[in-house]
Amino acid sequence: MAEVDRSGGTGRRALMVAPALLVTAGLFGGGLILTVLQSVGVDPVLGGQEVNFAAYRTLMADPAVRASLLLTLGVATLSTGLSAALGTALALLLRRAGRARLRFLAGLTLPVPHVLAATLVLLTLSQSGLLSRVTAALGLTRGPQDFPALLFDPLGVGVVLELVWKETPFVALLVLAALTRLDGRLHDVARSLGAGRAARFRQVTWPAIRPALLTACVLVFAFALGTVEVPLLLGATSPTTLSVLAYQAFTDTDLGRRPLAMALSTVLAALGALLLWSYVRTGPSR
């Protein structure tokens, strides 16, 4: 990026990315603008012309929304933190093992859609799921009622489990790519200078993987923030995440609830933007 051709190349480059930018700005930006407009009650088809903030006032007054916001942020933070830690550990292990076949296996869950992954979690971990049947067959539990209630819980344990299962290999893959670029001789130098294991990780490995890890975290967090299908399948009916609340309001048969759905979506988009902003501000400079 640093070596931009100054002799008019920037203009040509801008022209070259223009089609992609137009599509992004048109589809995404247009959708965003419509969402914000509808959230403030501007919707000519439904007879709304005047700007009002009733939907936002309703959101602020609703304790269910507050509980939902806490749950959403909690689930996103926890699943990001866990997948970051596990993903990094997995990447370090894979680098040491170094076998291509192992790396392939580790990446196997990446193309699995989240809906499918959530269903698998449901079939495995529910109180009458596969694991519960195994423990019952082994005589460890007497039936579904003895198996720990991991899913549909108010703390979102099931949702976090699914996200960690899906995102850990994703984080591992990004970190592994950074590790592969790391010159192995740096470790030798560090060792020769008397650095122990922890010091080598801190001084050599960590700076090398930090940018990739941060990028991975932002992506995982953003996904966890917006996912609908996972909390819908594995979460409790109440409290539920902001995205599910937005979905419920959007599919409500009362058209009067559309602004509420759009306001919730706007809040989610704002959270995402905040995340992006802080990433650009504090993130790795190139």
Next chain:
Amino acid sequence: MTRIRPTTSSSTIMAPLLTALLFTATPQAAAQAAAPAKPSAAWTATERAARGQTVNFYMWGGSDNINRYVDTVVAPAARKLGVTVRRVPVTDTAQAVNKVLGEKRAGKVRGGSVDLIWINGENFRTAQQAGLLKTGWAESLPNARYVNWKSPAIRTDFGFPVNGSESPWGSAQWQYVYDSARVSPSELPRSFAALAAWAQRHPGRFTFPAPPNFYGNRFLRQAMFELGGGPQAFAGPFREATWQRASPKLWSYLDGLRPNLWRGGRTFPADLPQLYTLFANGEVDFAFVQNIGGVAAEVQRGLLPKTARVYLFDAGTVSDTHFVAIPFNAAHAAGAQVLANLLLRPDLQLAKLSGDTWGDGLGIDPGRVGPAFSAQVKAALKVGPYTLDPALLARRSFSDVDATYDRRVQDGFRAWLK
């Protein structure tokens, strides 16, 4: 995933449509209907326009039985008329309505992507309010002569006049499902009070889908009817006083029931498939079904165990009609009309009734088809362990009430959960 089974209701006292009329077919009516009417010139033109069209049929896709019926019975019959059926599954009918609404917003007044919607009462109301539906076509379909348009259950949908913008497809009635391997018939709760007592003796063995899910709403409205003095007390347009009197009883009933629900009432299944899974896995002992054919189709498909049985509460349950509608901007409106007409054809209605396919009730009046058809209907509804006697269903049925009660129950439940 999330499934709301489209069903509708009328605000007036409902004629227990299919079943009551089923055995009272008069020879005169049959004779009238037996002579095939000559199709009008307008209909011939519609059929010609429909030839070669692909109809995008948006419908709730949460039931394999229903999908299979459309794919293996309706689609081949439509192909003979030159119409291709493209079934578009949605998890919630509101998605189809939202799509049409989005197109209206974008100014797309023709060439819309939705041609036919299997719609439920609440969504019908919404779509009507936003002017999203084609009007005045349903009663001029040739097979509309089999429909009893005078029946309040068909004239209005959720208290909203249908006005020829919806064509009936079938009918349903709320029934309770229990597992005979775990609950003996003698201890079955047959009222909401008895249900609460049963749940106290068997904590954690009962639950219901949480509203806004359709099934959860209907379950709570059934409870409200019983606790609030019967469905007659709620007949007619919504009355604030009635709600103020009845709703506290509903919430305090739920307060008492909650600790004895599955997972202590801290969470609920999100939809009917989830409830069926809990039931089939032995986590709970009760479920619900709306099919006139009971759970025959579900048991046959292995969705519910062979020990599943259906029964009714003593005070009766809600029955209603469900419809299809055509959006105002449908690209293939002619094809959609041909398809809607096809859905009313007696042989297709009969195929739908059987527990071998779907088990859904009739949308047409058998008396208007003929005595032979009435006899076939009677034979198709094999009364047995999985299907209740239609005469009993008819005796114990009443219609749903104004849609505002449904809305209030949804909002009230949200508030009650906290």
